[in-house]
Amino acid sequence: LFTKSGSTPVMWKALSMLFKDAIAFGEVKAKKEKDLLEQYQKDYPELQVPGIVVLPEGETSKGEVYGGSIKLSPIKNFLKRFAEIDDPDAWNLPELADESCMQAHCGSAALCAIVAMANDKSLTQNKQIIQQVEEGRDDSLFKFAWIDTAKQQKFLKSAFGIVPQDYPQVVVLSMRKKRFATIIGSFSADNIDRSLTRVLRGGIKTAPLVSKGLPKLEGNTKKCKAKPKPKPQAQPKRAPPKQKKTSGGSKSTIGASVQLTSQ
Structure with missing residues (x-):
């Protein structure tokens, strides 16, 4: 170094x-x-x-x-190119295999960058390109995931109006606003990174989902566990208010009504 x-x-x-x-x-x-x-x-x-x-x-x-x-x-x-190690924190691109995965990985994200691609011999290389994009960005606004085009053709068509291609396609999804943007151009780290920045700055316009709402992914499995919501912290109990004393030998009792007594 x-x-x-x-x-x-x-x-x-x-x-x-x-x-x-x-x-x-x-x-x-x-x-x-x-x-x-x-x-x-x-x-x-x-x-x-x-x-x-x-x-x-x-x-x-x-x-x-x-x-x-x-x-x-x-x-x-x-x-890692020079030495093999056991890395428990190795980078991973999660697959949106069913609706539970969509909720687990994109449900709470500000923006979800979804790569629609085939599960073939180029999958590893394509994942490495997305890894370069994610690790090279200074912000943490995007959550990255991928969808198997062969298994989710109906979802991709009804949500984004896209069909499987011979190359990966990148879609930016806002689940909260129910809007999306399609990344145009080469499937390279530089182009994807620039395009994501343009989405944030309004250079690439978003559009409402093709369907009225976000359709559910195909499949009845639940391969992903939802992240547990943080438990609300117990608020400390407040001590009851102290009674106010009046001057001159008189006192008052604070309650539903006020009673005054004199010596």
Whole structure:
């Protein structure tokens, strides 16, 4: 890691623990080790600060520069190309297999980016493109999921007016407003990312669902569990109000009526 920071980033420490015994981690502090930085930038002109270079074992092996976002998740996925680890938090693109999955993954989302595609040999590659989009965005307004076009043809037609194609199709859905927008153009990370931003800014207009409401996905299964709603916190009991005392030896009792007594 080549960094401008004077201390080791927490993200780098977390990665070193995750890849323990698989990858040796080090860092170059650019401000203090300028000569070493210049040496690496001569060998790797594309190296920026902050930046990462992975050096395989063996002095004759050429290293590889990481040019993506300096965030834990995309860096972790990049490093997985060099070492296999047991990652419990591995990225996953959920499938909207039935209505329970639609509610679980898109029900509470501000916007749901749904990829309609075939479950074929290109599925893994297509998922990786969506992963690049999700991990490269700075906002968290979109929830990403996919639909099997072979199983949900009726839903796709009645909701969005689309039919299965030889290529993936991306639809942005607002369940609350019952509106959607279709992403036009190539199925690439750059185009999808730009298009999602245009949806947010109004550059791509939304339209009401083809049907009056959002139809339910086909199938009677319940493969997804709904997220439990947070339990309301108990409010602390308030102490009863204290009785007010009057001056001059008189007192009042506060209740349904006020009674005054004199000495």
